[in-house]
Amino acid sequence: MKFASTILLLTCMGMATAATPPVVSDTDLVMTRQAYGETRRNLSIEGKPLTIAGQTYKEGIGTHAASMIPINTPGGYKDILCGSCGIDDEAAGGSVRFRIMSGTNVLWESPLMKKGMPAAPFEVTVPVDAKKLYLMADDVDGNDNDHADWVNLRWKLSRIKAERRAIPERVDASAFGLKPGIREDQTEQLRAALSAMREGPWIKRTLVIPKGEYHFYADKALRMSFHISNHDQPVIHPVGVPLADLGNVTIEGNGSLFVFHGSMLPLLVMDSSNVTVNNLAIDFERPIYSEAKINDFTNDGFKATIDPKAFPYQVSDGKIQFIGEGWTGGITSAIAFRKGTNHIVEGTSDIGYSGSVEDLGKGNILFKGWDLKSKGLLPGDTLTLRTWGRPHPASVIYRAKNTTLNNVAIHHSFGMALLAQRSENIHLNGGGVFIRKGTDNVSTSGADATHYSNCKGLILSENGLYEGMMDDAINVHSTCLGIQEIINDKTLRCKYMHGQSVGFEVFLPGETLRFIAGPTLEPGEKAKVAHVRKLSTEEVLITLTTPIPSNVRVGDAVENGDYYPAVTFRNNTVRNNRARGSLFTTPKRVIVENNNFDHSSGSAILLAGDAQGWYESGACEDVLIRNNTFTNNLTSRYQFTEAVIAIYPEVRQLQNQKEYYHRNVRIENNVFHTFDVPLLFAISTQNLLFKNNKITYNNDFKGWGKKPFIFRRCADIRIIGNQVTPTRSWNIGDCDLQQTPESEVSFK
Incomplete structure (x- = not known):
């Protein structure tokens, strides 16, 4: 016990020993969320020595609030995390409240720390069986000078088994x-x-x-x-x-x-x-979005009712502002739902908002200069008034x-x-x-x-x-990164390319990286990741264990070759929604079966993939779509919604492709109740089967006047055994072939 006591003393004084693991690993730094810049080891956010209130610290982590570092605990013992924290002297000002959290509670909280205050010391006992702690530097005033340092972080390793309470099952x-x-x-x-x-x-x-x-x-x-x-x-x-x-x-x-x-x-x-x-x-x-029920139309607008209790609002200077609990919001667009059915009104899609409003009292609002009558809306229809913001998921x-x-x-x-x-x-x-x-x-x-x-x-x-x-009801994909620079024969500088998909760890050491040719979207070679350095929210340096292939260029992309899921989506009902019913982009097996896609206003199913917009990748290699019912989809147009089932990878240079992006897609034994719209649209797909499906056409909505099948640079297509009402037999004339020879389509 004397030796153990000595270790406790040394670790709390900041003297490293072979027995004490580092508190923050390199992997933790990659998983850190930080508002600005790079989380640095033994340096400040600006790359200078860690200095708090005139005292310089050799060891620590320099961050910028707000930030949160997840760390692993030694586990299972009465261990203590000790150290100090404060505002780095390099900052012009700033104010931060530091917290150490378990997965559910705040274990320690600093006073409000400002520049010039001495580092706040802490000793936090690790909760019983906690495997994770979270080091949180909370920016409380939105100041850009919140250079927050964690210094002299050490574990007090007691090696005394933690006592557990008797908790029943x-x-x-x-x-x-x-x-x-x-x-x-x-x-x-x-x-x-x-x-x-x-x-x-x-x-x-x-x-x-x-x-x-x-x-x-x-x-x-x-x-x-x-x-x-x-x-x-x-x-x-x-x-x-x-x-x-x-x-x-x-x-x-x-x-x-x-x-x-x-x-x-x-x-x-x-x-x-x-x-x-x-x-x-x-x-x-x-709710974040408000709803307005149309009462009647005027010469240049309409009157509507908004429940002021469910959707509080205020009108000032011709503008309506919706009031939430701690938030406010306006309108950028609307989605229209039909009275009685809740179907999205055909041909409307996203209705851009313009004009002004007048408060008529008691929840009645006059919308001026917003012509919805010409779009086919009727009294009794409901508008969901929305913005494009999406701050937090529900889960x-x-x-x-x-x-x-x-x-x-x-x-x-x-x-x-x-x-x-x-x-x-x-x-x-x-x-x-x-x-x-x-x-x-x-x-x-x-x-x-x-x-x-x-x-x-x-x-x-x-x-x-x-x-x-x-x-969409379900959207499955990988997030790929764009290659910005080839640093040396093993190191790449890569960027998260969409502002809403940044920062989370796409790669960790030991995982598989797969290259993607940016112009043609063709999957390339694979390599193992040796090291990842997170430069900022948007950029990372990735070092491989082997040299970068000679054909890789700036403008290509990289995805994680280990993080592809298999998907089974079955026995679900998808109805009355905007955009698409379902979206899948993964090379593992995808099964979509026994679902009811009922008035999903865009495509019911989309197989996607890109390295130029959202950078959502994962070329499909095995997709089975069977025993589903499709009822009047495609009543509105949205991005990539070219058919009831759309296969739409975004390929910049389709003519330069040597390989196909998607392959092995089987569409079997489904029932289509549809007006005259394309059933299947495909780009860069090989081995495509449309078999034993039942298609009944109706006149419920205005048709598109397009052919049922549209193929753009596809191969090995079979359309066989389908039943069509009114009765007819399909042939090559029912296909719109783009960069696809007739010989690639078979009806036998």
Whole structure:
């Protein structure tokens, strides 16, 4: 014990020993979310010595608030993290509050730190069985001078086994003060219950939520900072229910409704394994988008009713501003839903907003200079009044393994309803994204219902209902990076190319990198990643274990060759949504079966891929689309929606391709109830089968006057055994062939 005591003393004095692991690893630095610049080891954000209140520190981490560094704990012992933190002297000013957090709670918080204040020391005991801690530097005033330093970080390694409380396998959340049926904030009570679930994480435990309605408010949420793919990248995500650093835990909701107040992220599953959420619904007291019901039309506009209780607003100087809980917003566009059916009004798509408003009182608004009558709208139709903002998803799965959501319903979200990234094996069963019974709403999530970026294993989504979304029911893809510079024979400088998909770790050391030819989108060679240095939110340096292939050029792209998921999407209903029903871009097997795509206003299914816009890659190699029903899709036009089933990789130089992008797509035994629109559109696809499908044409909407099949540089196409009503037999005349010889299409 004398030797152990000596180690404790040395580590707290900042003297490194062979027995003490580093607190922050190089991998942690890659996973750090930082508002500006590069997170640096032993240097400030500007690359200078770490200096706080005139004292220079040899060891530490220089960051810029807001920032959050995830770190691994030694685990299982009564260990202590010690060190200091403060504002670096190089800053012109700034104010930061430092926090050390477990997956659910703030373990230590500094006073408000300003430039010139001595570093604040801390000693934080690691919670029992916590495998992760999060070092948070919180920018409290939005000052650009928040140069935040963590210095002399050390573990006190006691090697004394931590004592665990006797937690039963089923825990009643009400024992921690959680109360249904009241509008008081239940955040702290629920987080206390979640913290208890971490004690003995490898023993299966269930947290039981008594059935009821519970309210959670943004001002009590856990303030965290991390990048979320395909979103607006706010500096802070206020997290309502953080299921972080948990293992073998089930949350049993018993049909409860969680109502969230303010702009926030309701549910987070992060750095966890084997987490299951059952029988729970998520909604917001005040949705991000407002709804207006058209009453009648005027010469240059229309009169509408907006429920001032559900969608508070104010009108000033001819402009309407919607008021939320801690936020305000206007209108950039609208989506129109038909009275009685909730179908998106045909031929409308995104309706750009213009004009002015006049408040007529009692929820009645006169919209001037906004002609909707000519677009076919009718009295009784409802407009979802929206912006393009998407600050927070309703749920996020990040660096998690084996996550299951059973009968989890999401009724509204401030972005996508569910966003998963860097995760493995996700199962959605039942539930979905749909309008809550008893409400008069027509819309649900602010973007996609479910979205998967750089995941692996199996994504199984079944038995769900998806309606009223502002985008796809499911979107699966990789996020690739653009090559900006070839530094040397093994090192690349790469960039996140879309502003809403930045910062999260696309590559870590030891993973596989795959090259993509930018102009032709052809997949290239693979290589192993030796080292990753995150230069900023937008750029990384990637060093490989082997030389870069000689044909790689600036303007090409790179994707992670390990993070491709297989996908099964089955027994779901997708209806009355904007844009597309489903989108898949992955080389692993994709099965889309027994689904009902009902008035999804764009394409029902899209196979995509690009290295020039969103940089969403993953060429499909095995896709089976069978036993689905397609009913009157394509009533409006959106990007890439050229047919009921569209295969649309964005290839800049299609004429220069030597290989095909997608391959092995089988479309079998489906039923199409459709007006006259193309059934199948494909670009750069090889081995394409359209077999034994039943197609019944109707006159429900105006046809497009195009051929049922459109192929652009495709090969090995078979169209066989299909039944068409009114009866006819297809032949080569039913195909629009672009850069595709007739010999590549067979009807036998």
